[in-house]
Amino acid sequence: MTGYDFEEMAAQLDRYADVPGDVLSEVVARDGLCFWAFDRADMPELSGVDSPDRELAARMCAGCPVIDQCRELDLRTSGPDTVGVWGALPDTDRRALYPVWARRRGGEAR
Template sequence: MNDQHFADVAAELDDYAAVSEDALEHAVRYQGACGWLATSGGTPEWTGDDGADRELAAPICAGCPVQRECLEWEFRTHGYAIGSVWGPLSAAGRRAVYLHWRDRRDDAGRAGGRS
């Protein structure tokens, strides 16, 4: 994946800028593939190793209907200090998207404050 892909993902997250954290959390917990697995007892045995856990999570995240809500919620709650497995991207990919996301939100805040 290249930097333009990460910028495009960050742009897609603009659709969720006005969504409350509570609504994002609710969507991820109740509509997310990982949430469904957790409540059905089908959660994989996580190893604690990011690479191995990423391999376990990839097929779960790939079909998730709330991937973008998950990323938005993660960025708001964890910022650049990304941990565990969130969304369909690797930790490095999520950090790359986060930098674009933060820049877009900073730019929107500055534009909104202009008269």
């Protein structure tokens, strides 16, 4: 059990439904902590174990001003094939969020 309310999380992302993908991408690349606060070569590896990966995601994204935009961008571009940390969630949690998010957007999960 993740402890996340994926329905609430998806509802929070609804405000980005009409934002063009290129705008989201620009905002995340410009303002995302992981793009300027970390040396990409020194990024920690995901363990593949849920709890440590959640802790890693929370630590890596703590204080990031574009967590929701980042999460929205990854759900749009990677969907169920997501990997790594985006929007303060490890890939396992984003895969669980994806079908809820897709349903709210009037689509089927791919």
